[in-house]
Amino acid sequence: MVPQARVTLISTPAFYGITNVIYEVTCTYNVAAPLFKLSPELRLQIYTHLLTFPTPIHLRQHVPGTPHTALLRTNRQIHHEAQAVLYDTNTISLSRNDFCLLTDPALQTPVEGLQVRHLRFTSFGESLACNVLAERCAVCKDDARGLLEALGGMPVLRRVTIDYSTQIASFMRFRQLAAEEGGSRKGLTVTCISVGVYRVHGAGFDQVDFTFSHRPLASIWPDLATLSYSLLSEEEQETVLARLRTQDPDTPDKLWLLLWAAQHGRLSDVLGEQVAGAWVDESSDALAGMNEQQRDAAMHGFTVMLQTFLKAHTAVQCRRVLGLLRDSVGM
Numbered sequence: 001m002v003p004q005a006r007v008t009l010i011s012t013p014a015f016y017g018i019t020n021v022i023y024e025v026t027c028t029y030n031v032a033a034p035l036f037k038l039s040p041e042l043r044l045q046i047y048t049h050l051l052t053f054p055t056p057i058h059l060r061q062h063v064p065g066t067p068h069t070a071l072l073r074t075n076r077q078i079h080h081e082a083q084a085v086l087y088d089t090n091t092i093s094l095s096r097n098d099f100c101l102l103t104d105p106a107l108q109t110p111v112e113g114l115q116v117r118h119l120r121f122t123s124f125g126e127s128l129a130c131n132v133l134a135e136r137c138a139v140c141k142d143d144a145r146g147l148l149e150a151l152g153g154m155p156v157l158r159r160v161t162i163d164y165s166t167q168i169a170s171f172m173r174f175r176q177l178a179a180e181e182g183g184s185r186k187g188l189t190v191t192c193i194s195v196g197v198y199r200v201h202g203a204g205f206d207q208v209d210f211t212f213s214h215r216p217l218a219s220i221w222p223d224l225a226t227l228s229y230s231l232l233s234e235e236e237q238e239t240v241l242a243r244l245r246t247q248d249p250d251t252p253d254k255l256w257l258l259l260w261a262a263q264h265g266r267l268s269d270v271l272g273e274q275v276a277g278a279w280v281d282e283s284s285d286a287l288a289g290m291n292e293q294q295r296d297a298a299m300h301g302f303t304v305m306l307q308t309f310l311k312a313h314t315a316v317q318c319r320r321v322l323g324l325l326r327d328s329v330g331m
Ligand SMILES: [Zn+2]
Pocket: 099, 100, 101, 102, 103, 126, 127, 129, 130, 136, 137, 138, 139, 140, 141
C-alpha cells in the first residue's frame, strides 16, 4: 500500500532533513491517500516528526504560512491531534507580556494553557503597557503574583525556565519579595541551586521544574568550570573557548579569566580582596558542609558577583588581563 510505503520513509531519523520529510508527507496525503487511512499510531509518528523542533518555538513565528505548522490547519481533527503533539513535545517560547492583563490580546501569543508542558520565557520584564502605566497589572507587578497564578493553573505544565539575564533587577526584586513574604504565599521559595540558576519551590509548583536562569552564565559556566579542571593543553583549551565564543561572543573570555585566576591563586589581583571572598567553588568541601540556606546564600552571592563582573568588563579587556597574568607567572 502506498501510504505505508511513504510512512516508512517518514520514520527515518532524518530530523534535520525536515523539509524533505514534509514534502513526502504532503505527497502522501494530498495525492496518494488521506491521512486518516493510516492508523492513529502512524499519524502520531507523522505529527511527531513534523512538529518536534530542536529549539524552543515562537508560536507566532511558525504558524503563519510555514510548512511546519500548516498541518495544523488541514482540518479540525488533524488540528486537534497534531496540536496535542506540538504542545507535548516542544518548549514554547513566551514573554511576561503574553500573560499581561492590560496588553491587547491581539499582540499576545495564544497559549493553550491546558496542553502546554514546557515553557521558556525569553524575558522577565514588565509589558510595554504596564511599563507606561502608573499601576501595573498583577502579572507585571514586582511579586509576579498574577504570572505565578496563571502558570499554577496549567494542569500538565512540567518545566518553566525564565531567562532573567536582561532584567536582573526585576528578578532580584521578585526574589527579595518572595523571601520577605515567607509563608504568606503558601511557602513559595526561590533558591539559588547553581551558578545563575534559581529554583522556585512550593505554591503549587512541586510537580514543575521551575527555574529562573541567567542564560549566558548558566550555559557557559558549567563547560568552563569543567575545562578549568581538565588536563588539556593551552592550545586545546583555546579550541574549546573558540567553540564557546560561537555560542556567545562575550561571556567565555570573561569567565575564563576568573577561572584561570582562581586556579592560579591570582583572584584578588583581578577582583580585589573583598570581592574575591565571594568565590565559591561549586565542588568544594565548604559547600558540601553547608545547610540549604547557607548554600543558597553562598551561591547567590557568587552569582551576583559574576553578573556584576560580566557587566563591568569587556571580553577584550579580560583577554588582555589574562595575557598579562600568564606572562607574570611565566606560562
Ligand atoms: Zn501587565
